Amino acid sequence: MSDWDGRRWHDMGGQAAGPVPMEGHDFALWEKRIDALMVLCGQKGLFTVDGLRRAIEDMGEDAFEKYSYYERWIAAVNQNLLEAGIYSLEELATRMDEIAARGPTYAEAQHG
Amino acid sequence: MPHDHHDHDDYHHEGMSSSGHPYRADNDGPLTYWQRMEIAVRELLVEKSHLIPAQIATQIEVMDARSPANGAAVVARAWIDPDFKARLLADASAASREMGFDIGPLNLIAVENTADAHNLIVCTLCSCYPRNLLGLPPDWYKTREYRSRAVREPRAVLREFGLDLAESVAVRVHDSTADMRYMVLPARPEGTEGLSQEQLASLVTRDSMIGTGLPRQP
């Protein structure tokens, strides 16, 4: 039996939490590219910001703790593009496999 | 004085990013699963003629060009031009565009700090931020800690940022739950009567426009 009240994990206003961590980082190129893909695909009507948020919310709290901000965003971008039929899961899987063979770093693998 | 996290007088230090950190060398780290996904998604979008590479490069440049300096210019103008300030408080999107900032479809509301009220911006449901004016948000803005606590104990959060408000000052928290984005119009510091608009803008920090800080003293 579950005693869940219906509050979803991302809806965190008012929950107990520790001190605000003040460390920052600058965005790497792959993160900036994800940001750009998000904006451009949104402008083209391939998905909406709410579609991206929905995908992130549905990933669950575990993803929030385990993955970084732009890791969750590329997962959400991909989820929405798959749902919109922009490419198939097979095309994505094959391409990700090819990319791994290009080299061990982002610098080597980033261009096909 | 309140501590400023990453605000600097000059947003473009040599060899440093716009927020004053060294650039990350992530291009040389081991290729991750999510980086492979980014490359694959980008290549498929180009091959299927949804995007061209130049669009992606241009969008990155557009985003990199946005920084708290844009908001600082808007604030400084509002400090010296009462008519502009009235227009900013009536419609902050139109006022920002009037100053030449390309903020896209951003619906911006400016909220004014006074002797009696201090405003604080948060997004508890995700991390909405006026990015088309101020650039990308600081990491702390996106954390569980800030998102959870800013609405329940804003005064304690502000103390962590070095800002201890008197009980006589009302705290007004704004949760960006839907289509609006917010910026704080901070109060003009004392002793700045003789300063130019540019000199005033240099006092306006990013955090002072989120509400977690105050402008610098001259």
Added chain:
Amino acid sequence: MAERVRVKALTPPGHVRVPWYLRGKTGEIERPLGAFHNPEQLAYGLSAEEKPLYRVRFSMAEIWGDAAENPNDTLDAEIYAHWLEKVVIHAA
């Protein structure tokens, strides 16, 4: 006098933009914002109706009760009309 509204205390699953901590709470309309496409439909790739959106101001005392840091501090949030109900004030 500002119009008083209560946020519906509903608990649907899925993508909604009404924070949990405001459900069932009463506030005042701070300003109307116009009509915007319903995020609850946009999120699922559906064509979305336009819904009126309001900024609603709540006192911290209303939201957090005795746990409020300062009862007179306020919180503003944007809430769609379909999540708001009018508060009828009965004469004593």
